Amino acid sequence: MANFALTLPNLSRKIFIYPSKPTSVFTNSTGILCSNRFPTMNFCSKSESVSASSSTYQVPQQDPNEIDRIAEQTLQRYSSKAKRNGKGTAIVWFRNDLRVLDNEALYKAWVSSETVLPVYCVDPRLFGTTYYFGFPKTGALRAQFLIESLADLRKNLVKRGLNLLVQQGKPEEILPSLARAFGAHTVYAQKETCAEELNVERLVSKHLQEVELPTPSEKSNSPRISNNPKLKLIWGTTMYHIDDLPFDASSLPDVYTQFRKSVEAKCEVRGCIKIPTSLGPPPSIVDWECLPSVEQLGLPLNNVNKGMKFVGGESAALSRVYEYFWKKNLLKVYKDTRNGMLGPDYSTKFSPWLASGSLSPRFLHEEVMRYEKERQANSSTYWVLFELIWRDYFRFLSVKYGNSLFHLGGPRKVEHAWSQDKNLFQSWRDGRTGYPLIDANMKELSTTGFMSNRGRQIVCSFLVRDMGIDWRMGAEWFETCLLDYDPCSNYGNWTYGSGVGNDPREDRYFSIPKQAQTYDPEGEYVAYWLPQLGAMPKDKRNFPGSLYINQIVPLKFGTTNRNRTRDKSPVARRANYGREAKGNRR
Ligand SMILES: Cc1cc2nc3c(=O)[nH]c(=O)nc-3n(C[C@H](O)[C@H](O)[C@H](O)COP(=O)(O)OP(=O)(O)OC[C@H]3O[C@@H](n4cnc5c(N)ncnc54)[C@H](O)[C@@H]3O)c2cc1C
Ligand SMILES: Nc1ncnc2c1ncn2[C@@H]1O[C@H](COP(=O)(O)OP(=O)(O)OP(=O)(O)O)[C@@H](O)[C@H]1O
Numbered sequence: 001m002a003n004f005a006l007t008l009p010n011l012s013r014k015i016f017i018y019p020s021k022p023t024s025v026f027t028n029s030t031g032i033l034c035s036n037r038f039p040t041m042n043f044c045s046k047s048e049s050v051s052a053s054s055s056t057y058q059v060p061q062q063d064p065n066e067i068d069r070i071a072e073q074t075l076q077r078y079s080s081k082a083k084r085n086g087k088g089t090a091i092v093w094f095r096n097d098l099r100v101l102d103n104e105a106l107y108k109a110w111v112s113s114e115t116v117l118p119v120y121c122v123d124p125r126l127f128g129t130t131y132y133f134g135f136p137k138t139g140a141l142r143a144q145f146l147i148e149s150l151a152d153l154r155k156n157l158v159k160r161g162l163n164l165l166v167q168q169g170k171p172e173e174i175l176p177s178l179a180r181a182f183g184a185h186t187v188y189a190q191k192e193t194c195a196e197e198l199n200v201e202r203l204v205s206k207h208l209q210e211v212e213l214p215t216p217s218e219k220s221n222s223p224r225i226s227n228n229p230k231l232k233l234i235w236g237t238t239m240y241h242i243d244d245l246p247f248d249a250s251s252l253p254d255v256y257t258q259f260r261k262s263v264e265a266k267c268e269v270r271g272c273i274k275i276p277t278s279l280g281p282p283p284s285i286v287d288w289e290c291l292p293s294v295e296q297l298g299l300p301l302n303n304v305n306k307g308m309k310f311v312g313g314e315s316a317a318l319s320r321v322y323e324y325f326w327k328k329n330l331l332k333v334y335k336d337t338r339n340g341m342l343g344p345d346y347s348t349k350f351s352p353w354l355a356s357g358s359l360s361p362r363f364l365h366e367e368v369m370r371y372e373k374e375r376q377a378n379s380s381t382y383w384v385l386f387e388l389i390w391r392d393y394f395r396f397l398s399v400k401y402g403n404s405l406f407h408l409g410g411p412r413k414v415e416h417a418w419s420q421d422k423n424l425f426q427s428w429r430d431g432r433t434g435y436p437l438i439d440a441n442m443k444e445l446s447t448t449g450f451m452s453n454r455g456r457q458i459v460c461s462f463l464v465r466d467m468g469i470d471w472r473m474g475a476e477w478f479e480t481c482l483l484d485y486d487p488c489s490n491y492g493n494w495t496y497g498s499g500v501g502n503d504p505r506e507d508r509y510f511s512i513p514k515q516a517q518t519y520d521p522e523g524e525y526v527a528y529w530l531p532q533l534g535a536m537p538k539d540k541r542n543f544p545g546s547l548y549i550n551q552i553v554p555l556k557f558g559t560t561n562r563n564r565t566r567d568k569s570p571v572a573r574r575a576n577y578g579r580e581a582k583g584n585r586r
Contacts, residue, residue, distance in 0.1 A: 056309045059344045060320040070322045071315035075101055075156070078363075080274035086112035089182045089283060091229075093175055093189040093204075094120045094164070095197070096486075097236055097357035098149045099314040100156045102272035105188040105234045110279050117182055117283045118157055118164045120150055121171040123200070127297050130476040131406070139480045140302035141449035143294050145312040149356050150291050152313025161280025166289045172203035176211045179229040182283055190357065191233040193398045194405075194487045205231040238392040239361035239385075240267050242399070249399040254502045259396075260389050269365045307448040307529075308344055310352050310483055317353035321364065324348050325371050335380040338387075341441070341452045341525045348384060351484035352450070354391065361388050394492030397502060405491045408472060410500025418470040425473050427552045428463050431529075434551035436542050437516045438462050440529035449483035454519055460497040461510035466556045471498035509557060516542035 060067065078101050090113035092106050098120075100106065109116045128137050138146075154164040167174045175187050187208065192198060208229045235242050242249060246266040253259045294301050310316075325331045330345055340346025353359035365385065372381050401411040409415060427433050431442035441455035451459070456478075463474045475494040479485050495501035497508075520526060523541025527534040533541045533548065540547075 055306055056304055057307070057344045059308050059310045059349050060316055060323045061344065062319050062323065067311070067315050067319040071156070071318040072159075074318045074322070075275075076277075078102070078272055078274050079277045082107075082111065082274070082276055084111050084113070087114060087185075089113055089115045089117055089184040091117045091119055091175065091179060091182070091184045091187040093171060093187050094118060094153065095190050095192065095357070096355065097190040098153045099317075099358050099360060100153070100160065100275055101314065101318070102236075102360035102363050103275065104236050104273045105190050106279075107273045107275055108232070108234060109186070109188040110276070112186060112188075115182075115281060115283050116162060116279060117178065117184065117285075118162055119175065119178060120153075120164060120166050121174050122166065122168045122292055122297070123170055124168075125170070125196070125200075127299070130479055132472055133476050135476050135480040136299070137479065138297075138299075138485075139449065140294055140299040141304065141481070142483050142485060143297050143299050144302070145310060145352060145449070145483050146356065147291055147294065148312025148316075149314070149358050152315050152358070154288075154291075156314060157279070160275070161278045162282045163285070163288045165285065166291055168292065170203075171200055172207045175204050176207040176229070179208060180211045180214075184229050185227065187229060187231045189231065189233055190236040192237075193395060195403050196487075201231070201233060236360075237357070238395050239269055239365055239388050240392050241270050242396065244268070244270070245396070249396050252393075252396050252400045255505070256390065256393055256503065259393050260386070263389065263392075269362055272360060272362050272366060304448050307444055308349070308450055309448070310349070310450065312352075312356070312358070314353070314358040317350070317359040320349060320353070321359070321367055324350075325367055329375070331368070331371055331384065332376055332378060332380050335383040338383070339452075339454045339519060341455055341519060342528060347452065349450075351489075355482075355484040355486040355489075361391065364388060391489055394488040397492055398488040401502065405488075405495060406472070408470065408500075410495040410498070411502040412500055412504060414500040416500075418464075419468045420470050420473065421467075424467045424552060425463075425469055428459070428467065428469070428474070429477055432549060432552070433462070434549045435462070435512050436523075436526035436530055436533060436544065436548060437512050437520065440526040443529045445478075445481050449481055451482075454515070456493065457497060458510045458512065458515050460494060461508070462512065464498045465509050466512075467553055471495070471500070511557065512555060513543070 062070070090109040092109040094105075097103055097105060106116070106118070109118075126138050127143070129135060130137055150164065150166060154166075157164050165178075167178075178184065179187060187204065189201075189204075192201065208231055211228055213226065213228070240263050244267045245252075246262055247253075253262065324345070328345065330337070330348075334348070337346040350359055350364065354361060365388070368381055368385055397411075398405055404411045404413070407413075408418065428438065428442060429446075431439035431446070433439055433442075438459055441451050441459050444455070445451045460471070460474060463469050464471045471494050475491055478490055478494070479487075482490065492501070496503065516523075516526075520542060522538040523533060523536070524538075526541050527536075530548075533544060536544060536547065
């Protein structure tokens with residue numbers, strides 16, 4: 001095997017000048033998340049680590065040594081004694097699959113080579129602006145989470161005899177250049193499904209085809225390469241593999257329940273890919289490059305000082321699974337608690353790690369099976385899988401519906417007169433609507449990068465139905481802020497909640513009084529995020545009247561009281577206004 005001490009082409013200290021995007025129409029009143037351009041940067045300056053203060057709950061709630069220990073034990077359970085039989089060098093291009101456990105691209109790169117070069121490209125487009133409204137494409141909290149995820153991936157690769165090369169720039173420029181420098185025969189990566197990512201895949205593939213092969217005189221000094229390197233894309237984001245579906249993605253059922261019943265009856269979830277404990281030797285690289293800091297990505301350092309602080313990376317993800325399933329034994333009550341809003345334990349909180357690929361949904365499936373065998377099986381243990389099938393469903397829908405998922409009329413091309421009223425939108429975004437339940441949820445989102453599923457459905461309904469605002473403004477703001485942002489789940493849920501999704505039966509209104517009464521009856525959640533409400537009697541916190549800021553719009557169905565006769569308590573009277581969401585779909 002050729003083993004050259006290579007100094008890399010100087011790709012990682014480029015300065016990017018962006019083509020001008022639509023100017024950011026909205027500035028955030030809190031001043032956060034506004035700057036999104038790469039400054040001239042040097043990734044090697046020291047990055048300040050974000051530490052959770054005592055008023056935050058760290059997720060998972062374990063110290064770093066404990067996190068490492070649990071992760072290592074889990075990874076050991078999934079290690080294999082496989083033998084490799086390949087030649088030369090293969091590159092593994094990490095994207096939204098920032099993990100070792102059940103990483104098929106990493107495994108295939110290892111099997112097919114004598115040396116693997118793991119690479120992550122910090123793509124400047126991820127730090128540009130959102131498509132229509134010019135918000136930061138990645139907010140500071142998700143950027144911090146990403147950096148932590150990369151640091152952890154590097155650590156876990158180093159433990160297995162490799163490393164992670166972090167390069168700043170576009171994958172279509174970096175990967176061909178590295179392939180040539182290292183004589184790589186293949187670039188392995190996880191397949192994506194939305195237009196922006198597909199475009200990058202196309203460009204990487206095209207530029208790999210154009211890699212100039214070394215001239216005979218160069219050949220004696222550089223690694224062997226006689227054919228153009230290939231891009232091999234591997235499916236890996238879902239619990240059910242796309243190739244195992246009982247239908248073609250283009251004929252996916254439009255109703256979730258039909259999809260779920262069909263896959264549950266006809267498909268098996270594949271087992272996790274096991275990875276050898278030693279993946280070396282690494283290519284000989286002088287400088288593997290430091291990780292960028294949040295400021296170097298052009299974003300303000302934004303410490304989480306309240307609510308949940310998620311720790312990025314596979315080690316933290318595996319520890320959270322251990323904590324939620326085994327240590328706290330919460331899986332058995334998930335279905336009863338999952339609609340909560342306050343604290344780390346009402347739901348799994350797996351989504352940020354699933355979105356960055358630090359956690360494999362197939363691993364979760366295996367853990368649920370193990371729990372059912374070793375502890376108990378009930379509707380709660382099943383319900384986590386039920387929710388993961390929703391996640392799969394939105395991913396497959398993106399294959400079926402392509403860009404219409406991002407368009408105003410959605411997959412059904414619904415025509416509707418939406419407003420883009422800037423003041424209304426800003427009051428929603430900044431948590432100043434006069435409705436405590438909306439304001440508390442929006443404050444949680446901007447402070448922590450997370451919001452419960454219940455909260456997301458309520459604020460979505462309020463924005464599109466009570467305010468009549470273009471749903472894409474809400475979806476793009478979520479794209480900026482969410483730690484668990486995933487184009488398929490985000491735009492899938494927004495189109496669904498706005499009545500433009502593929503399933504025409506779902507067109508629901510969430511009555512705020514009713515939601516407050518059911519999910520925050522004592523006003524604990526709103527008082528946590530809006531402390532000024534804490535001094536009020538519990539039943540007034542969600543309905544403070546003139547003691548809180550003015551309501552920016554009336555509720556769409558706030559004046560009819562069709563359900564009043566059902567429950568005559570004062571809270572319920574307010575709560576029963578209007579046409580309400582029926583049943584808890586999820
Ligand atoms: C308007 C809106 C936008 C959303 N945007 C995103 C997003 O960008 N990324 C994202 O991962 N989820 C999104 N969701 C789905 C859901 O709110 C989050 O997945 C969930 O709140 C994450 O918390 P958890 O991990 O504790 O979930 P749990 O209740 O513990 O569920 C377990 C897992 O199931 C999956 N899941 C649960 N509900 C859904 C759902 N409705 N759609 C898809 N997957 C689901 C998630 O992967 C989650 O981690 C959105 C929902 C709405 C209503
Ligand atoms: N991963 C992603 N995250 C967010 N948005 C995405 C992603 N992939 C694609 N999109 C959105 O999909 C749309 C694709 O736009 P594009 O110009 O490529 O195609 P289009 O169908 O002609 O759209 P348009 O008519 O709005 O220009 C844009 O709205 C873009 O923001």
